[in-house]
Amino acid sequence: MIEVKNLTKRYGDFVAVDDVSFTCKPGRVTGFLGPNGAGKSTTMRIIAGLTPAGSGSATINGVAYRDIPNPATHVGVLLDASAQHAGRTGAEILRLSATTLGVPASRVDDALAMVSLTPQEAGRRVRNYSLGMRQRLGIANALLGDPSVLMLDEPANGLDPAGIHWMRTLLRGYADRGGAVLLSSHLLHEIEIIADDLVVIGNGRIVAEGTKEELLAGTGSVVRAVDNNYLGQSLHAAGVAAHPVDGGGFRVEATPDVVGRIALDAQVHLVELRGGDGARLEEMFLQLTQQNQREQPQGVQ
Structure with a gap:
């Protein structure tokens, strides 16, 4: 479970995250939505221990990321699919991760199978991967340690319709087995299909939170x-x-x-x-965030 409590992050006079609180529960997919520059990525980076919080807390199963022994065996993270060594093959990247994590080498083949990367594709250098293949490799890396929590930022980028369907099935199955999934995406239709809970952020503040049924009722x-x-x-x-x-x-x-x-x-x-199922999430999203759109300061999201 991910718990974020009164999280705030400032960059000088600019408030990127402003008193944000929400929970991502086991067995559920939580959709994390907001316009560009709303504070989604900053919040997720704080949860993953990559950016220090100004105040407040973010914990995974009750513990801050930096205090979790061998954290990748507890939480799988994909924040940027392009941040992979372009000169190595996909299989090499996963084998190095497996060695670092201390998990059996057999987990590499298991992870590749889970994300439908063939042995031939795993043997290619990442510089020759499409964005969709990099997303699959990044998800495989996140799953390598068999974590109980997954946190993914825009994992559908670069995936074709079949790939998006595959990802939806993978994450739904992961949550149904008791995992907690925090999923940030701009593909509102996909979020509407897969998410159990929704957290909407605008201008650094939570503007709506609840189950999908609660937030989309009566639209x-x-x-x-x-x-x-x-x-x-x-x-x-x-x-x-x-x-x-x-x-x-x-x-x-x-x-x-x-x-x-x-x-x-x-x-x-x-x-x-x-x-109004087909347009409900888009309508709700636009209504909630129309007063919270802002230009994104360089280097901050």
């Missing part, structure tokens, strides 16, 4: 009709806010039963009516 409906113009007029006449969506139809700030009654009374022929 409206998606509706389409044979005559979308008439549907829009009917919703407006009923005093219900409706926002056009790509492909026709509306995202409506009302529940499906309310929208259905309005359509029935107006004799509008509907072709789709559902809860």
